[in-house]
Amino acid sequence: MPRFLIRAKQLAIGSVVLATGGFAFNSWVNKVTHADNKAEVHPFITQLAKPPTREESFRQLGATVESLGFEKKNVDAGEARAKDAKVKYDVVVVGGGAVGCGTALDATLRGLRVLLVEKNDYASGTSSKSTKMAHGGVRYLEKAVFQLSKAQLDLVIEALHERASVIQNAPHLATCLPICIPVYKWYQLPYFYAGCVLYDMFAGSEGLRHSYVMTRQRTLDEHPQLDPSGLVGGLVYHDGLFNDARMNIALALTAEQNGATVLNYTAVEQLLKDDNGKTKGVRVQDRETGNQYLVGAEAVIGAAGPYSDALISMDKSETGMPDPEALGNPKMVVPSGGVHVILPEWYCSEDQGLLDASTADGRVMFFLPWQGKVLAGTTDVPLERVPENPVATEKDISDILGELQHYVRFPVRREDILSAWCGVRPLVRDPSTVPEGQVTSTQGLVRNHLVYEAPNGLITISGGKWTTYRRMAEDVVDYTIQHTPSFSDKFGTVKCSTRHHKLVGAEGYDTSLLCRLAQKYNLTEPVAEHLAANYGDRAPLICELFSQYPRLRDPVGLSKAEGHSYTYEDFKYPFTLGELYYCLDYEHVCHPADFLARRCRLAFLDAQRALSAVDEVVDAMARKYGWSSEKKHQMKLETVNYIKQMGIVPNDTPYGTL
Template sequence: MSFRQAKRFGQIGVCSALALTLGGLYVQTAHNETLVDYKSKFPPIVTDVEKPPARKDLLEKLGKPISSPAENFSARDATSKFDLIIVGGGATGTGAALDATLRGLNVLLVEKNDFASGTSSKSTKMAHGGVRYLEKAIFQLSKAQLDLVIEALNERASILNNAPHLAHCLPIAIPVYKYWQMPYFYAGCLLYDLFAGSQNLRFSYMMTKNRLLDKHPQLDPEGLVGGLVYHDGLFNDSRMNVTLALTAIHNGATVLNYMEVKQILKNEEGKSKGVRVVDAETNNEYLVAADAIISATGPYSDALLSMDESPSGLPDPEILKHPKMVVPSGGVHIVLPEWYCARDMGLLDASTSDGRVMFFLPWQGKVLAGTTDVPLDKIPENPVATEVEINDILKELQHYVKFEVKREDVLSAWCGVRPLVRDPKKVHAGNINSTQGLVRNHLIYHSPNGLITISGGKWTTYREMAEEVINEVIKDTPEFQTKHLKPCSTRNHKLVGAVNYDDSLSARLAQLYKLTDKMAIHLASNYGDRAAMIIGMFKDPQNAEPLGLTNPPTYANFDHPFTRAELRYSMTYEYARRPLDFLARRCRLAFLDSKMALQCVDEVADIMAEEYGWSKELKKQYIDEAVHYIEHMGLEPNADPYGKL
């Protein structure tokens, strides 16, 4: 190599090195800028929020308790007044309280037990349009059924948008065992997507036999042709219900659990214009007036109707044995270990032996299976799952699973009362058992004395039901005509926990606080942007301990990510008042593993008793209540749905 060539080569080398250096600096700078910009897009991690009003502060809004309980009270005896009273703390009641409050009404909601203590905690956990309704709409040429599907698909989008931490999109596979079913099911899935329109979650698709077995290795491959996959929403029903109540309170509503309506107060014209309510914790009674009253008591709607019909405002004690408005049926669900279904895809049994649709869904780390549909003669106070219904679900599952389905695999089981509703004006003594006048959707009934009842429907459409009943109340209440009320705004109103939530929250919590994936995902997906507040309580080592921890600890104790901190948070921020409130409706342990929940009852009661200052007698009462409830969640063989063993 000549000197000139070497010099030229050296120049090229220097230039190349300089270019690489400058290029590297540029890339690094651009990369850093990208990271800075990316980080700026994260919502903040919330470590502190203002505590909601304490229960005693909410009770003060009801005025002074009456000193001499009696039954001859009227609306003029009331010591406080609201624009609107809502009776019932389920999905529709709390949804209506939020809607009315956002419009500018002064709202009181009272619930006899805990929020979501009835049907609203015992659903299939799906925000869905209902593929079975679509099939009926097509084959029965029913516009009404089609309207139900389209309505629910629209509301599904609202649930996923307003509470993204509690609801998410879930693919659901339909195993196909006959070749002709493949195009049939696929056409149905495509129509489902079509009617969802711009709010469609994902497009449906076909799966080969091998791909389906890769995703669901538990499936029996014999005769399997392939599968269809469509998409729906999956959510945590009781936590959604509690969050609706919290959001209503956050916006100014007065919302109280464990407040039972004993009497509807009448004015001089005999119209329903208030309630006499009893605080279950103190036995104090309050007289509260209102311009309008809504009953959102679901299966128990007839009890409020009987109060409204009675001149004294007192209930018919036998009404739930022969309801006029509600035609009840029981729906049973069971929970199984995670190996019964894929972790990120559900299954739909579209061809059960009795023609029903059966779901098998991954939910909260377990598998949810159901449901049944059994007519009930009366409204049970606490419906339970019978052994017959549990075994019916297991038998259907055995058609698909290649290993033995065992009864001892059932971790929990429960029964919810689904209220089909009919117009009470069309029911009399001669046709009390008739299905005449049944509506497939929900019903808003205006009684002659002014009570407005909303009943029927399903979880997915709670928001629209709430909007409709508030529209009706505003239209029919003269006192509201002079108020400058806002239009409904709940379609896009973020619920508590959703404002600063995004899909990266669980990863950021795990990274920042050195959590396990399971704990980070659990807290983010159940508490949203409030999750870090629970983690902050871990600074006290006792709060970081798992509930039900035995000495010596076993692996089973760490199967659930529920801690003492979560319990303390639920008491301070979510109005959990009894052990069952937390174990069944705040953390869902009773619904996921009733045996483990039973082991936690005493520990939870100890912590709550210390916080609330319970007497030994009251603590024992609440422990017995929780034990009795949980024992009937698949641990004891129930003979009938009314709770008898």
């Protein structure tokens, strides 16, 4: 008998044995972890104190550099020092993505005085451009088994446990999603099932649901768009699905609620050095006013993701100023672009995702129901430098559509793309292992995350993935406390408490919230479901605005010329003016794209529809913030340019324009 047939037979037999043994375990897990308990119903929150205004938060940083008597030319030359700062925090966290906001929350809960600054908006980078999955990584498990890699297995187990934390701490933002692997070769069925059983077993009591096999007909019933030719059946496993940008915002608000000072659109222009050349503070600029501030700190933590090399270059510099070439020649980050697209809802089942486990280049491709549409991706394209504003190229989009066409029986068309975006993957290496001038070296690459202390004291956390943000934050705060002498005695015995700490919106959330909102405020099901699933127990605050100002029930961008005949399309999305005004008051919205892309996600779901809402959002924000005509025009151009690059205009390169 040929060797490959013997191996296939052995693999099939082994898979069946493992699958059978795991079935009983999975059944036990399902009983243990999903008992039906009657959840407590919390009263509606109809009034809530607003967070500090931007002006109030900046007052906590003390006087501006100008009022301290510094000449602008001297400041811009990097002459400020840590001793010049009049205000001092325990920790300054640089970066407002998932890891940065998670780090600020962890440190604040341990009692440290924390300042978090983000150059753009929270989640404006990779943290809003993920696959929206809280998962352990099925492909890593396959590598762990076939490569006998304990490191890969540890990655999977860590991520599976963190997946449970994501779902438990923000149940309104994260849910369990069944994902189907279509099977077109009979011998793959026991093999895939065995792998999914292992995946469930390593999750232990924190598993979601047990995996199961669907017949050919049931697979087609669930996924009628699939090509039936040669289909054997489907294997279904479970992972978490969440709204990444909104969870990032919830992390920032939770950190602020617990005492941290959080500021978006605040750029770090310089790392302040003490007399020994150690990093002991930051010079930051409010990008909205141009004002600059000097802030001292016992420790500075960089959580800038793909932009970590820029901060590390500041630590290396005697003046603390950045190397302008740092992002063009990164030593820590190995940048690659991950592209996703949004397609109409009929490209995928409403209740199940699809996983393409055998793409042409060996990647895993997902097709997931998300926010009423279908998310497809992702690519993995090496980048020569870290882009300031990464965008999806036409080639990336074409690659994704080509993979989808393998499974779908109808033509997959470019014009069906509603939105497309690119995020920079956070693969990292230890900079100390990279020889000078050899930025293409793969030496020191790590597959999980890395805590790195630069020679002058900057502590950087990077790598990992969205699912493990909490563990990454825990590790970097542990390291910071252990390696900062003034922290050891005071905070050394304080344990991390974020494992079971509910995020803003989760404390009073229960699964009946959408029903109660619809009943009390006379809402349609889509609007009630959207508000409950994205704002949790704060949703009634938006509904109260509906009651006080009926005009705020209108969809964003509804305004039309006189005589316009409204159609279903005008009411297709549940994003309302009330939601906009709530976000202006409670969620630190500074630019129109903050709301359209990251608070309500309209630009990510339908870029063309988001364009039609720009004028109304700009007008509302201009009234709120007192913008001049010139500022309004500037904001409109900025927002239109940002949204157009989300799949509306063809992008030749992934580097984009601002």
